[in-house]
Amino acid sequence: SEEYLRVYPPYINYFEVTKEALSSCDRQFPRFHAFLKCNESKPECGRQTLSELLITPVQRIPRIILLLQDLLKRTDTGHIDYKQLEESVEKLKNVMEHINEDKRKTEKQMHMFELIRDIEDVPATVLSSHRWFISRHDVLELNISNNGKTNKPLSIALFLFSDSIEIAKIRSGHGFVAMKDSYKPYRHLEFLTYSNIRSVIDFTDSEDVVNGFGLLVHWSDDPQERLLTFKINGDSSIKTELINKISQMMCTSNCAPSPDMFVWKTSSDILHSMPKTGGSIGPIDTGTIKRAFTDSIKGMRRKVKRTISNRSNRRPFTPLSKNVDQLDTMDESFTDL
Structure with missing residues (x-):
């Protein structure tokens, strides 16, 4: 969970900015557009565009939580793995709360920059x-x-x-x-x-x-x-x-x-x-x-x-x-x- 807390907040906070920059470069630079199309057609991409691949890490933690919760429902309370599953779900939920809170703070700070830019003197x-x-x-x-x-x-x-x-x-x-x-x-x-x-x-x-x-x-x-x-x-x-x-x-x-x-x-x-x-x-x-x-x-x-x-x-x-x-x-x- 500590590794998630270190890596995920910066990635998610600037995810929308990254998507906008990618879309802008795709429109403005023909060579970059050709590079994207060439690599997105490879089997490793699974017929997905780079924008679709970028959102995969964002969706990963909620999917893992849902998977663990499903396993927890089907695991007997006396089973040796039950406590570890319960702890894992709780830690991942804490990670999600931290990521969401950090994202809200970043959005508020970005809003402050936009306001300051729009007010004279x-x-x-x-x-x-x-x-x-x-x-x-x-x-x-x-x-x-x-x-x-x-x-x-x-x-x-x-x-x-x-x-x-x-x-x-x-x-x-x-x-x-x-x-x-x-x-x-x-x-x-x-x-x-x-x-x-x-x-x-x-x-x-x-x-x-x-x-x-x-x-x-x-x-x-x-x-x-x-x-x-x-x-x-x-x-x-x-x-x-x-x-x-x-x-x-x-x-x-x-x-x-x-x-x-x-x-x-x-x-x-x-x-x-x-x-x-x-x-x-x-x-x-x-x-x-x-x-x-x-x-x-x-x-x-x-x-x-x-x-x-x-x-x-x-x-x-x-x-x-x-x-x-x-x-x-x-x-x-x-x-x-």
Whole structure:
């Protein structure tokens, strides 16, 4: 079994890549095509192509397990070989589990490489050996104007990783730029680790905000907490599933007893109480997704405090109400897309 564990994972992990390379060479190089046909016609190949022969080692272990299990059924429990057959089946099953797990990890790492390639201006630190891709979710930026109406939102992609979230703008893919070889379908906006996220805010539906949610975040180089607000087009169950997934990852990252500790449910009306400049919440350019909390409006502060007071005994970090009191001025910085 140790020999199988050494040889099989690399072979199976890159089996699909090998097949694609073989097929590409067969199409592009006539001499290689002639070489394959010449050798595949030999009796030793049993009328099988090289692609069909390559899959034989992949199928071998499952076939051996089935054979041993069949022998085990037909062997008396008191027979001298029964215990050895049982041990052999168990060891081969462990080998299969190890191979499958190793293959899943390799696929996740390959997916990470593909994502990094498709996102413009993404930090190099996003790519890490201990990080793997979980899921992607397309959302819209929740952008509320001065008159309380929602402006045309940006299309945003949330890439959930094992320990972080990449927030990227989805480009339209139209026009001359999209025809360039260097064109990338996404542009980097923010990169958050789960330790940067304080809470997930679940906004109740209102006339202007439907399926809205937010991420209350804090960066180490910024004393102020920020609220990134989004909404989902579709059924409310999609929002619930995404909130549960993020809170579960936060729970795992922070070694907390329950993901519910990181979820607040509050009215979306507090978004209308925040000061607005240039069509965004806070003095931030409309081309960004950062949203700043402020205590300049007492009514909003009371609403936030009231919401937090119901949850303060369940949170493992400093309550937001304390941080809101510290915000005497709105942060003037913004991030351009």
